[in-house]
Amino acid sequence: MDVDAHRRAIRATGGRVGRGLTDMTRRLRVGLSAHLASWGTTYRSAGVSRYVQNLIPPLSREPSVDLIAFVGGDATPPDDTADLDTATIIRTTLPTHRPFVRIAWEQALSGAACAAYGVELYHGPAYALPIAGRRPMVVTVHDLSFERHPAMFNRGNRLYLRLMTRLAARKARRIIAVSEFTRDELRATLGVPPDRVDVVHNGIDTRFRPGARDEVEAFRTAKSLPDRFVLYLGTLEPRKNLVTLVRAFARGRSEWPEGTALVLAGGPGWQYQAILAEIDRLGLRDRVIMPGYVNLDEQPLWYSAAAAFAYPSRYEGFGLPPLEAMACGTPVVCANESSLPEVVGDAAIQVAPTDEVGMARAIGSILRDDDLRRRLSEAGRDRAARFSWTAAAAATARVYERAFEAKR
Template sequence: MNILVDAQPLLGPATGIARYVKSIGELMQEDPHIQATFWINRLVKSIHLDAGWPVHNNRYPYKLIRRFMKPNLLYDLPVDAFARTKYDLFHGTNFTIQPIRKRCSVVSIHDLAFLRNPNTTSAKIYAHHSKWVPYSAQRAERVIAISEQTKEDIVELLHIPESKVDVIHLAADKKFKPVPSEAVRDTICKYNLPESYFLFVGTLEPRKNLLGLLQSFNQLKKTFHSEAKLVIVGAKGWKFDPIFQYVQEHGLQQEICFTGFIADEDLPAIYTGALAFVFPSWYEGFGIPLLEAMGCGVPVIASNASSIPEVVGDNGILLPPDAFEEWADAMRQFEIDSRHRDSYIEKSLERATRFGWEQTYEKTKSTYRKALGGNR
């Protein structure tokens, strides 16, 4: 099979979608039965795109075209944006497909937060996704949903037949495994982190419910006089000012550490050193940080919303995202009860073994075959 892969996510920060593209791309490069070309739309400046990957770099003004054209007009034009590239199928890895007249396509849809929770989505993303995601799902031969929850949303909100949607779970990189204590100490010193801490990893944006986490953590401090700190790893997204305002207003400046973005090579040690991983998100299409934490043997406290129970299963503590007292109680238990914490370390490690990029890739190839009529 000749596959043209949308590699645009690799040009930006190392988000979950970028990790998805990088992981299946690496496996494609090792597969003798797949000839993959990776499409980008500007000069390669990203460390995420390996030098040996075959790249199709065209610079057609797709953002400008999308801004002013309706989807039905663009996709009905007698134009193939990649006419000079040999391929059987285009894989839109990031919610949408490109104009590829009379060519086969698959689109990966990671979540429908812009429809399910529009108040947690920026106006820019809402305007783009609400215009192009439904049409891409309709035009593609197959749709990949990264969780059963996302599939349900696609069927309900985009009115796509259930039989057209394949659920293919994501995974965590193999580097996310328990790190020796000495390496943990070195990394904690490198970033000047506290010895005892709860950990959140993700973008600072409304959907992640960091205000709720701060309220739970404040409750932990007030009720139990906890000595643990809260470490928040992740880049600023949008509408993050209320997070810092809450910290200031409640005098938590010495209790909370905002690290900003941290490189992948240091994350396993930071995960491993945590008392527990806390993930109170309102909505997730999947939630790769959950598997990263569990792979490192870290107990998980997470919200019981959207796809999160599908990822965590019975191997973590699942709570309503706004049950602040329950979150404080759960955090306290992991702080003071080592036997309780040890039992959830084992549960996390066991759960992480159920997910792998090799499984994701094999199921993705199966979707390609379905899209091409099953004859490849």
């Protein structure tokens, strides 16, 4: 991949040029690596992709930021200028949805891209930075699950994340952690001084709100869902601790309201077969519904239709699904470890992730007690309202200013 050719390509295929390149007001020109953003409805639009694409619109409205977002050749940002606001979107011709191509762009070509557009500070939103880059840099670290639970990653992905996160932690002038928990993990695991880390909580997409009753019931009918079900929504993988949730369901179902089902919604992840094996071992195939990946537009309806949301994950850097469920008014039971207590506060029932008996009792109390369900629903909505992408963008802009002014 020739650097000069790539420079010509990004100029030729650059997206809309908004306020960022025309306004004479002095603002810091920030290059955001947005290659992980897809703006689609497939599994690729989850996780870090949502972090990036939700951050761009409010970040571009920050008065101190002149945002240049570099996106991949297959990304399809919406044409609606209100959605992306005034960000300058630069599209490469390269297929950076492929990991090796994305890494190559980041390490070999990002410097030319940043120079072509006068970028003063570079933000890597997911663990990695260009090793040879000389301009001030900021990196976001979402969690250190690849350090704490290495067996849950394939070898190549684990080694890449370990190497790049360590290099980026040394290279960055400032590090953004998405929770206090992740900041503590950076100190304990990588020895990063806490005063180099800024905590910026994630926000919640405004589409997550209680669904209208008629719409929810129509959705329930269309999906052939039972009147009462317990929902999990997320990737089906070992660290989400779904085997324990299945066992809790097996323990509690005889005491829960008749006909209660368990819905495990999400795409299959690393080693998900263990979940299927446990469902079969316990003879629960007829009571566990597995709809597969749920696109973003449908997720609020799944949350709104559920009687309770269960999230027994052993390890989270932040944990958006419990907050999204709360925003939809659904009572939440979650694990009492990692970042989850920090995120849900007192608005959810917290249970040790190994305690399948306690989990069954907690879910059962929500299913049987109308007053408890109503209190948790109200508390959850209030809690979720504290988290917004506008606030996250404002805090991120302050990190940029600190990084640019810092001396190395």
